[in-house]
Amino acid sequence: MQPFVFNTTARIVCAGGSAAELGRQAGDMLGPRLLFVTDQGLRAIGLEKPAIASLEAAGADVTIFDAVEADPSLATLQAATEAARSCNATGIVGFGGGSSMDVAKLTALLAGSGEDIDEAWGVGNAKGPRLPLVLVPTTAGTGSEATPVSIITVGENEKRGVSSPLLLPDLAVLDADLTLGLPAPITAATGIDAMVHAIEAHASRNANNNPVSSMLAREALVLLGANIETVVNEPGNRDARQSMLLGSMLAGMAFGNSPVAAVHALAYPIGGMFHIPHGLSNALVLPHVLDFNIAEESNGSWRHYSELAPLAFPALAGGPSPDKAKAFVVELADLSKRLGLPPRLRDCGIGEDSLPVMAADAMKQTRLLVNNPREVGEADALAIYRAAW
Known part of the structure; x- marks a missing residue:
């Protein structure tokens, strides 16, 4: 057998309806001030509301950053990082598809460490530490909640990535109810x-x-x-979605x-x-x-x-x-x-x-x-x- 290293997410909750209990699942690890990273499409249908209500019921002050777009840009990452610093975030929640989770990962890293993103690009270059991080996927595809990788669009169309075990979240929450309305x-x-x-x-x-x-x-x-x-x-088959x-x-x-x-x-x-x-x-x-x-x-x-x-x-x-x-x-x-x-x-x-x-x-x-x-x-x-x- 060849030597290998295996890193993955520390804790996983896999259950329908679990996002509505996010405060109970993650409140203690995230601290009192959270940046909730998502996109405007999900907010337009209110998909995030039960999760945020649960976090607030657990005593968290939640700031929402909803400017994530498909193939998120470096400018979006920088804006999210500034939002985390402005609210003095003690934890980050990424809620959405791969784009929102990728932005949340790097926001947790940059806001937690103060390092320069240009020094973190590539494999194993991130220094850390990062802020506590919880990821909640709303699509079944990217697997970003269990990967040490984040991809950002730099310039017109260049995809650039950070790969480091530091980007693995403390908790991933898999809730099929969040995917039931996907086209x-x-x-x-x-x-x-x-x-x-x-x-x-x-x-x-x-x-x-x-x-x-x-x-x-x-x-x-x-x-x-x-x-x-x-x-x-x-599309309404909950078991298949889970x-x-x-x-x-x-x-x-x-x-x-x-x-x-x-x-x-x-x-x-x-x-x-x-x-x-x-x-x-x-x-x-x-x-x-x-x-x-x-x-x-x-x-x-x-x-x-x-x-x-x-x-x-x-x-x-x-x-x-x-x-x-x-x-x-x-x-x-x-x-x-x-x-x-x-x-x-x-x-x-x-x-x-x-x-x-x-x-x-x-x-x-x-x-x-x-x-x-x-x-x-x-x-x-x-x-x-x-x-x-």
Whole structure:
């Protein structure tokens, strides 16, 4: 067995209705003055109200920061950090999708330590300490509540990340009730995102790919594969929603320690340049990256995909492993179509003339590309984009 390190969230509450008891679950650890990080869309429907009422009933003074946007910018992070300092926050709550949780993570770090974000970018560069941190996901996709990573958009479209165990929260609260109102396209895209996390974690070439991450990735795909079509077709199915949240978090635990690779590297330019949601960006390139990987048999990725195939899609059990890997790729592409997601880049308004620029931009994601089972050059990235177009 190769040496490895496994870090994850300290405490997890997985129960419907648990967000409405946030004060009881987290009040003591967060202290008396909280910054509650969320977005205006969730506030417009009042999804945050029970959680905030619970925190206030427990004696907390809650300041709300609701300016988080999709693909949050550095300016948004700086504004959230200033809000935390202005209210002298003793704790941070991130409530929402991956964007709100990513901003909350770095706000807790920057407000708690006073360090410069420019010195924290990259892997293992954050110094800390951070403020106490609680994360409450409202989508089943990013797994950000269990990952040591936060992604921020710098400049026009560059995605830049901080990766450090300091960003793991003290508590994650998984409450299916918060996801019941999600529209089908968001439910589908975030669900595919979670599946990508599990797939890439399992096949990652990273030196820290380990038995714990592998186990969690496999269990995540069992839960996600069994429930993703149900939550899209039966949006009020609470049990399926709770299973998706759990699957998403398990996938987050997996890739938080065995990092993702080329699917994400090629997805980031799509989101950065065209503001396409991250889950959909992943779905658009997923089958084409996996096709690229298994085309080179020596890297062994087909073994990983063959092992995962019947977990996500039980009908693929049996048969030769190489054939099973190819069938897995086909089934993932068909799944996106069944879920109603656009299958091609052109269906999302991306012109063919943008593909070379995207390929060049993807090459900047070196921290991800090194984890891919097969080396990806700029010409390879362009060929993958053309296949997806």
